[in-house]
Amino acid sequence: MFNNINTIQLVTNNNDLVCNQWQKLLSAQKVSQDTVDTLNAKRTILYAGNAKVELLEQLGDGEVAKFLSSNPRGGLFSVGLSTTNLEKFTASLDSKNISYITEKEQIYIDETLTTEGGLRVVVSTFEKNEISGLLNRFFEVSYLVSSPDAISSELATKFRLNQASFDLTESKEFGFTGFHTYINDSCTDDIEVIHPLDETNTMGRFFKNKGPGLYMCFAESSNMNEIRSRANEILPGGWIGSTDENTIPESAFLHPKLLGGVMVGVKGK
Template identity: 30%
Template structure:
């Protein structure tokens, strides 16, 4: 099962500029600059507190270019750490979802999983860099709350995790938060689901932009 959030991947038109801008604001630092052949993209990795940000710049046709061309610039994938990412990756593949192995980590591209790209990495301790401490929540927008929680819960092995349900009348959605046991010095680490019922508000507009499929709405 997923154990903690540990990274975000952003699709951007210019990874170097995005890295420079983020580093100037948040004091994050570049720890890797390489080519991701599977994504056909330049990938710049920033140390962001105890976690990491990955900036994907398309080098040609591929999942990153497709994501940007569809107007979905921004949250390309959410990353999670666990003791045995290979085991969970195998379970996801057995469900008929394409999984790409990249060394000791595994990636699912957004188009293959309801708009929610996923990176599974082994647990590791990183030295903190910059002003932020960590990524503590990744939020999916889904067209049906109960079905979404059940689907991802089964897929990610979270059936026994505590899930809290709530309604936001201000923002016009029903929500659920599945909690992880935080490993990074604070009590909050989670995967959130939003099911909009007021489609003129932000989450509803996002869901409509994805043609009702959903995707990664935000992260904190």
């Protein structure tokens, strides 16, 4: 099993522009720039909460360029998970014949991981980081599939997760059903494996047009009012949630235009 969600990777058309968006809205801290040969991309790394946000901009043909061809505005490319022992983790992958590439102390697993595809995972060593900016931590990504039951079972087998801990999740409001596929014993972080039930809403249209894949991510914050204020100032309507300034909102969504093409759900902590 894993420790936590420690990285969110986004594909962008312009790393500098999207980096500025994360800094302006969420006070994310830019820490470094380099390249990822595996993805043929240049990378900008920021700290947001206790996790990293890695921005990927294509340098030429490769997985990032391929992603952009079907997602011209960029978006959520992969989820990063942490482990205390990378060597033990790669041995487990080898025993199950799961292909991966190692680069710069990260393990890249492509979207052939599941039978439906669309889920990319990058694994690195767990680090206990201080909180940076207005987010506390990322705790969930949503993965849209046709068969949540089968895919959750696949992930349990391939990553040695405790399937007995998985919770059923469903929403009439947003039109989906599936499972919280917990990645750790504490059941605090998960890949939400879900199937959209309504082709007419945003999630349903996304799945119909793009097929299986990562849809959005979720984070906790102790600064909900400040995020709301900044979001509405930057992009009117960019904060999708309560507008009552006399109360601290329990949760909301940040429009993809605010953060380089990814929708981020925020939950008060």
